[in-house]
Amino acid sequence: xxxxxxxxxSLPASLGDRVTITCRASQDIGNYLxxxxxKPGKSPRLMIYGAxxxxxxxxxxxxxxxxxxxxxxxxxxxxxxxxxxxxxxxHNEYPYTFGAGTKLELK
Amino acid sequence: xxxxxxxxxxxxxPGRSMKLSCAASGFTFNNYDMAWVCQAPKKGLEWVATISxxxxxxxxxxxxxxxxxxxxxxxKSTLYLQMDSLRSEDTATYYCARQDGSYPNxxxxxxxxxxxxxxx
Numbered sequence: 500x501x502x503x504x505x506x507x508x509s510l511p512a513s514l515g516d517r518v519t520i521t522c523r524a525s526q527d528i529g530n531y532l533x534x535x536x537x538k539p540g541k542s543p544r545l546m547i548y549g550a551x552x553x554x555x556x557x558x559x560x561x562x563x564x565x566x567x568x569x570x571x572x573x574x575x576x577x578x579x580x581x582x583x584x585x586x587x588x589x590h591n592e593y594p595y596t597f598g599a600g601t602k603l604e605l606k
Numbered sequence: 607x608x609x610x611x612x613x614x615x616x617x618x619x620p621g622r623s624m625k626l627s628c629a630a631s632g633f634t635f636n637n638y639d640m641a642w643v644c645q646a647p648k649k650g651l652e653w654v655a656t657i658s659x660x661x662x663x664x665x666x667x668x669x670x671x672x673x674x675x676x677x678x679x680x681x682k683s684t685l686y687l688q689m690d691s692l693r694s695e696d697t698a699t700y701y702c703a704r705q706d707g708s709y710p711n712x713x714x715x716x717x718x719x720x721x722x723x724x725x726x
Contacts, residue, residue, distance in 0.1 A: 500668075533713060535651070542701055542716040543643075543651060554714060586651050590712065593665045595641075595653040 501526045501589050505598025511606040512577055520572045520601045522587035527568070531591035534563060534572045537600075538583045546585075547572060579605075608632040608715045610702050615720030618692055628685040628702030628717055636660070636680035639705040642687050644698035645719075652698075655687065656705055669695075692724045 502525040512518045522532070534547035545554045547563035550570055560575040574581055582605060587598040614626040628640070642654040655676040656665045664676050675688040685702050699719040706712050 535713075537651075542718055543713075545714045548710050548712065552710065554710065588651075588653075588713065593656070594667045595656075597651045597653065600650045 500594055501528060501592065501596050503587055503589055503596050503598040505587055505601055507601060508599065509602045509604065511604055513606045514577055514579060516577045517573065517575050518577060518603065519574075520585050520587075520603075522570045522598045524568045524570070524589055528589045528591035530565065531589055532563075532565070532570045533588045533590065535586045535588065536581075536583045537586065543586065574603075577603075608704065610704065610715060610717035612700065612702055612717040612720035615700065615722045617723045617725065619726050620692060620694060620724055622692055623688070623690045624692060624722060626687040626689065626700055626702075626720055626722070628687075630683045630685065630702075630704075633704070633707075635678075635683035638707055640676075640678065640685045641703045641705040641713075642676060642685075643701045643703055643716075644696075645701070646695075646698040649698075654700070657685070659706075689722070692722075694724050696722065697724045698722060 504523045530550040532550040535543035536546050537543045546557050550565045551563045562573050564571045584600045584602050586600050609631045611629045618624045639658050641656040644652050644654050657676045673691045677686045699721050701719045702717045704715040
């Protein structure tokens with residue numbers, strides 16, 4: 500199975516900060532990588548698809564990038580509504596696997 | 607508007623069975639692969655199973671193979687997850703999700719989830 504190693508698990512940050520969350524894939528997944536945001540009691544929301552593409556309706560302060568087997572989600576100029584848990588998902592092959600999640604919280 | 611509404615969760619004893627449903631609307635259900643994703647309390651997301659648009663192909667995570675069965679009734683626009691031989695570690699909120707369609711929209715649509723609690 501493909502392992503998605505996500506870091507950090509917790510990320511304290513201040514409003515206006517630029518933050519980056521990373522997932523490392525244990526095998527090649529191409530660009531079959533998505534990022535989700537989840538707030539307490541809510542369903543996941545798709546933020547990034549194809550590793551680098553912004554999903555519909557997602558603010559432009561969010562971006563995705565790839566460097567080899569490392570995939571990153573960056574949020575520029577953090578806003579209070581961005582406080583949530585973020586997960587990556589590889590859907591290159593079954594079983595699909597999520598990263599363990601990163602809890603973004605106010606410092 | 608795409609809507610996915612799960613139902614069927616609740617409290618069940620270990621070793622017993624439970625069947626979840628996901629009623630779909632707002633799109634042509636029989637054109638799309640569908641998936642179940644679960645989330646144990648205070649834990650992360652886990653993909654559980656996927657079924658192809660016509661039901662001909664199914665995929666499962668190892669921990670549920672032989673115990674869970676994903677199925678669909680395209681005439682009723684409904685997705686199912688039959689869960690047998692339930693274990694305490696199956697306790698989770700189960701979400702259905704639309705898996706495919708135009709590439710940007712894979713996993714763009716999720717239900718609100720239904721909680722399954724396995725306990726004696």
